[in-house]
Amino acid sequence: EVQLVESGGGLVQPGGSLRLSCAASGFTFSSYEMNWVRQAPGKGLDWVSYISSSGSTIYYADSVKGRFTISRDNAKNSLYLQMNSLRAEDTALYYCARGYSNDYWGQGTLVTVSS
Amino acid sequence: EIVLTQSPDFQSVTPKEKVTITCRASQSIGTSLHWYQQKPDQSPKLLIKYASQSISGVPSRFSGSGSGTDFTLTINSLEAEDAAAYYCHQSSSFPLTFGGGTKVEIK
Numbered sequence: 001e002v003q004l005v006e007s008g009g010g011l012v013q014p015g016g017s018l019r020l021s022c023a024a025s026g027f028t029f030s031s032y033e034m035n036w037v038r039q040a041p042g043k044g045l046d047w048v049s050y051i052s053s054s055g056s057t058i059y060y061a062d063s064v065k066g067r068f069t070i071s072r073d074n075a076k077n078s079l080y081l082q083m084n085s086l087r088a089e090d091t092a093l094y095y096c097a098r099g100y101s102n103d104y105w106g107q108g109t110l111v112t113v114s115s
Numbered sequence: 116e117i118v119l120t121q122s123p124d125f126q127s128v129t130p131k132e133k134v135t136i137t138c139r140a141s142q143s144i145g146t147s148l149h150w151y152q153q154k155p156d157q158s159p160k161l162l163i164k165y166a167s168q169s170i171s172g173v174p175s176r177f178s179g180s181g182s183g184t185d186f187t188l189t190i191n192s193l194e195a196e197d198a199a200a201y202y203c204h205q206s207s208s209f210p211l212t213f214g215g216g217t218k219v220e221i222k
Binding site for chain 1: 202210211
């Protein structure tokens, strides 16, 4: 069974940092590209970042470029999102999702940026 | 950036009715368009991939069509459990984008 489990969310002050993790199981992680997608409270889905299966190709939404860094460790079946210089508008539930079609999603981890 | 415009934003529907949700792309995306269902307090669930490809385990009343800039998600014979928000998503080019969503309410 495919499983994606996010962790690392929490309450952080503006300007602070957090590192999100996504633990994958039930499939060959190293064969799939991955995405981070977020959803602000009561709002729609917002793509954040993409990483190819090998990690060699990476893209970011303009809203997070220069502040967020996506990475992966295929040996550990894990995906990461390092978030720096956090802003109030980054407050959201952050999901990891598998593949170009995002065929599997985790349950999300909540990031709250507030003083 | 490719903008996806969904319509309607909201639809109140009687059970067994047919529901049609449209998604228009600001430029051609071929068939790189996917549809998701999100129920309250749940993660999104893939319904249709690449415009019209069905997904294992998804009821057959859900279908998708379209190519280029105009796409449609159809729910035939709506059931009470279909109350949810529906989103389209394009994977044709970066930045990837989502439509604004359509909320379907059961009358």
